[in-house]
Amino acid sequence: MQLTRLFNEFFNSEKASGIILIFVTILSVTIANSSLQTPYLNFWHTNIGSHDIVHWINDGLMTIFFLLIGLELEREIYHGELSNFKTASLPIIAALGGILIPAGIYLLLNYGTATQSGAGIPMATDIAFAIGILSLLGRRVHPSLKVFLTALAVIDDLGAIIIIAIFYAQAISWLNLLIALAIFVALLILNRLKVLNLVPYILGGILMWWFMLHSGVHATISGVLLAFAIPFKKNDEKSPSYMLQHFLHKPVSFLILPLFAIANTGIAIPGNWVEGLMQLSSIGIIAGLVIGKPLGISLFSFAAVKAGLCQLPSQVSWTNIIGAGVLAGIGFTMSIFITMLAFNDAAIVNSAKIAILIGSVIAGITGLLWLRLSLKKQNIPTEE
Incomplete structure (x- = not known):
């Protein structure tokens, strides 16, 4: 199975990014609990403008991350795993299970409480970390499994x-919302008129972001909308979508995501942090990530395959699906x-962030060991 150049580039950049994210997260938590705690935490809350x-x-840099996610999703829809129903149905259905079951577990514990709004927390998958961990298994991972996990994570993020x-x-x-949407419509018209110059799209995207920022809808949504307004041409490396996606890979992987991780994981761990983990919100987050994700993805995938809606990718077993x-x-x-x-x-x-870190570490280590064991037993020859 030959992977496209763009997918290989994406996978390799996310692999390195995952390793960097692990490093900067450990660094940030360490500094936040050292003698530099106060100046370090105060720095991130220094006002620049308003x-x-x-x-x-x-709200700003992460919009570029969402723009890249949108461009990757656009590529998958037009040219990749989501380009036809037969190949798209499995990761779509799997992602649906990976969204509904974790949210259900969280709500089961938190419904009717002040923390029920956190149901969305265990729904999402971190593409960089997940692929970074998968990459540690090297050549034993078949490309079909890489593509499945990537498509699953992209759809998860869309959800x-x-x-x-x-x-x-x-x-x-x-x-403000209507003005932002009017700008989006104007960009779609430029797309239909076959305007291929990226400049008007970028300028329009900045304007759309500004109005979205002041609309009450989260500003990062403008990044996804911009992605679908930018022209895409199959197998054309000179198409605006392809060029922008190629350009954004490294800044997002090696600058924006590490900055986000450093800024948001400066967690001052209190002496009673264990008590914080006993809160229903923290239990719901950990249970949703560690139990809900594999349970939802596996059950929904199994049901879909047995119902004849889709089929397992080549050289991918059910133990691989569970590991993913x-x-x-x-x-x-x-x-x-x-x-x-x-x-x-x-x-x-603070307690939720600690729960996310613990749940993600458990999922990462367990997934790595599970796949290492299952892939060793399969002994499947793989391709570069």
């Missing part, structure tokens, strides 16, 4: 984006992102 540094990263747009919007400013489901429990980036939107109480946010 917002602090963390806000600019989460998270939709959830953010619907459930985590603030009071809506309809004028466990790795999908690495929530990290998107889970922390949703945490910042779901909760206002600093203590709950």
Whole structure:
């Protein structure tokens, strides 16, 4: 099975990014619990203009991350695993299970409480971390499994984006929202007129972001909308979508995501942090990521295959699907992102972040060991 150049580039960049994210997260947590704790945490909340540094990263730079996610999703829809129903159905159905079951587990524990708004936290998969862990297994991982996990994670993130747009919007400013959507429509018209120059799309995207920022809908949604307005041409490396995606891989993987991780994992671990983990919100997050993700992905995949809606990818076994489901429990980036939107109480946010880190570490180690064992037993020859 030959992987496209763009997919290989994406996979390799995410692999390196996952390793960097692990390093900067450990560094950030260490500094936040050292003698430098106060100046370190205060730095991230230094105001620049009307917002602090963390806000600019989460609402500004992360829009570029969502733009890349949108471009990757566009590629998958037009040319990749999502380009026809037969190949797209399995990761789509698997992702649906990986969204509904973790949310269900969380709500089972938190429904009717002040923390029920955190149901979106265990839904998402961190692409960089999941692929970074998968890459540690080297050549024994068949390309079909790489593509399945990547498509699953991209669809997962799309689900998270939709959830953010619907459930985590603030009071809506309809004028700003309508202006942002009008700009999006104008960009779609440019696309239909076959305008291939990226400049008007980027300028329009910046304007759309500004109005979206002031609309009450999270500003990062503008990144996804911009992605689908940019022209895409199959097998054309000079198409605007291809060029922008190629350009953004390294800045997102090696600058934006590490900055997000450093800024949002400066967690001052209190002496009573174990008590924080006993809260229903923390238990729901860990259970959703560690149990809900593999359970939902595996059950929905199995049901879909048995119903004849889709089939397993070549050289991928059910034990591999379970392993991919466990790795999908690495929530990290998107889970922390949703945490910042779901909760206002600093203590709950802190406990939720610790729960996300613990759940993601458990999922990462368990998924790595599971796949290492199952792939060794399969002894499947793989391709570069």
